[in-house]
Amino acid sequence: MMLPEAKLYIDGKLRRAAGDKTYDNIGPWTGEVVGKAADASAEDIDEAIAAARRAFDTTDWSHQHQQRFELVKKFCGIMQANREKLVQIARLEAGSAIGAAFRAQIDGALNGAKDLLECHAKVSWEKDLGVKNEYGFDTKRIVTQEAVGVVGAITPWNVPLYVNVGKVVAALLAGCTVVLKPAPDTPLMGAIMGEFAHEAGLPPGVFNVITSGHAAMAGEMLTRDPRVDLISFTGSTAVGKLIMQNGAPSLKRVFLELGGKSAYLVLDDCPNFPMVVASSMVVFHAGQGCAYPTRLLVPRSRYQEAVKVLEMAYAGFASKWGKFEEPSCIMGPLISKRQLDRVMGYIEIGKQEGARLLAGGKVATDKGAGFFMEPTCFVDVDNKMRIAQEEIFGPVLVVIPYEDDEDAIRIANDSIYGLGGAVWGSTPRALAVAKRIKAGALSVNGGMSITGDLPFGGYKQSGMGREWGVEGIEEFLETKAIGIRVS
Known part of the structure; x- marks a missing residue:
């Protein structure tokens, strides 16, 4: 059984990599090729980052809460409608047995998406903290939450759809734009989300997917690029430490879900x-x-x-x-x-x-x-x-x-x-x-x-921040305090 080619999704377009470069997608059950994946060049990755930056800076995506929610809901509905196809990808690409594919691999992800949609209603975008007299005059205070900006989502191969959904759906609901880089071993489970986003009509640049057979190039570019505001990474503790180092020059925000014992x-x-x-x-x-x-x-x-x-x-x-x-x-x-x-x-x-x-x-x-x-x-x-x-x-x-x-x-x-x-x-x-x-x-x-409605993350060297639940959406938000003089 062969899987379809995993293509890039950049600035609203499904396409192959520059120069039509691909790499083999190896099936764990047989050790043989089960498909091909686009092998993104540095130029492809740069284009994806630029598209996400442009979509965040020049469109109203981050401000139109209800319109954004409806589009993400449609996106999640398309994933649900393709459940059987996703199970087949999990089996062939991630090596999942059927009993695991229908549980944590796919249904866990789809149920988690539903939970995140429900959690969206619990996010407080603006709070009125009332009037306070300070230094002899009254000030009305409000606290707002707004999207961080461009998110680089770097995901692992073990439960790829589950982790992809936890990062991508939460970030989009928060109003961020996203560049998703799935693991080289499981490219199609990321690429197919680009297909679903295209079908759902997400605005160009809001969501982008880059696949690469290179172990580090795409991740290095995302974590070092100052146009990326936040990195959400799930993987090993050793790589998490490198991501923190790469993001330090721009003080990039990081969410890290790392190892465990x-x-x-x-x-x-x-x-x-x-x-x-x-x-x-x-x-x-x-x-x-x-x-x-x-x-x-x-x-x-x-x-x-x-x-x-x-x-x-x-x-x-x-x-x-x-x-x-x-x-x-x-x-x-x-x-x-x-x-x-x-x-x-x-x-x-x-x-x-x-x-x-x-x-x-x-x-x-x-x-x-x-x-x-x-x-x-x-x-x-x-x-x-x-x-x-x-x-x-x-x-x-x-x-x-x-x-x-x-x-x-x-x-x-x-x-x-x-x-x-x-x-x-x-x-x-x-x-x-x-x-x-x-x-x-x-x-x-x-x-x-x-x-999907509970915060998930670790203590110590298991990482920082929380994914899923209301806290998982708020991970992609900035908090702003505003004081308005009234007397």
């Missing part, structure tokens, strides 16, 4: 302890999620019980993954050979560090020529090990025992990251523990802490 903390009074422990397996979308809890913390008093549960759970899952046509399948391949090699490198590190490999740990050659790796679990892990501290971004769970609640909280917080996490136990106790974990999104007993 989230804890899945099971308390000793957890009801259904075996089921909860078994559910900690890192298998959904092959563990390629920044907020995915990949450190399982269990009480030492029940540690051996947990290990036996996991041994059985992984054995039972062995035949349930890597099936392209199976509707219930939630785990497929890793995104690329490069990522597969990276994760396998961590398997060797874990062995060298003295952790015990309970399950998996091998390339799954029986699944085909794609980038498949067995679901993997390490036990007898110390939180100081690299496999417990560094983001692996693959189907690898590490299991760490703790002594009591204080020790569990200490271990959970002993990380440079603070993105997500989960706590299981009697609700009052689990909630008390969750409130002491330094992370931006905590689930208690399976509650959903990541939805």
Whole structure:
């Protein structure tokens, strides 16, 4: 199966890259070419930035709140109408299994778009703070919020539509203009949004999409260009630090949603302890999620019980993954050979560090020529090990025992990251523990802490700022105070 060519969308026009340059779009299931993508030149990227700048500075896009809302709503409606096509792209391009594609990949994005449209009504564009007498005269005060300007949205390959929507829809609702640069591995999921924007009739330059096979050129241009007012980036912490450096000369605003090493903390009074422990397996979308809890913390008093549960759970899952046509399948391949090699490198590190490999740990050659790796679990892990501290971004769970609640909280917080996490136990106790974990999104007993109407972002080196929810729209706004003398 082949995907259509991913084209650029610049200044209201769908077109190929300068010189008709393209690069191969590689499918994770087969390791073979599944499509072509426009390979933007520096001139193409410059044109996209110029178009976004012109649309913000010379049109009324940022001021026409209702008209803008209706156009973005139409844009989101077209995405919804193309749900099946988007699922197919997620399967072929991002390597998503069907069960994951219809959940976090596509429906998560489409439901999130609906949530953002509802959140738009809660944004306060102008507040009246009344009259205050200062220095002997009265002043009427108002506080307004207005769009930041041109946004460079740089997105990853793991859940591309979800992240694209979180940035693009929120920025457009705020009144910004946008240049979207999707990851080289998933170009079509960004490019198709250009097609939908064209169909929706968004004004020229308001939304632009540039795809590039070069690992860094487009991102470097966006993050260094003074015409870009804000960078919204989701990806690794290392790249996030480079973006901050690149934006420093122009004091560019940055939103960074970065790495994670989230804890899945099971308390000793957890009801259904075996089921909860078994559910900690890192298998959904092959563990390629920044907020995915990949450190399982269990009480030492029940540690051996947990290990036996996991041994059985992984054995039972062995035949349930890597099936392209199976509707219930939630785990497929890793995104690329490069990522597969990276994760396998961590398997060797874990062995060298003295952790015990309970399950998996091998390339799954029986699944085909794609980038498949067995679901993997390490036990007898110390939180100081690299496999417990560094983001692996693959189907690898590490299991760490703790002594009591204080020790569990200490271990959970002993990380440079603070993105997500989960706590299981009697609700009052689990909630008390969750409130002491330094992370931006905590689930208690399976509650959903990541939805389109909730703010999402991290503590520490997991980033800065918040995406989604009202806060996600306000991330793209500036605040202005105005005082009007009345006596």
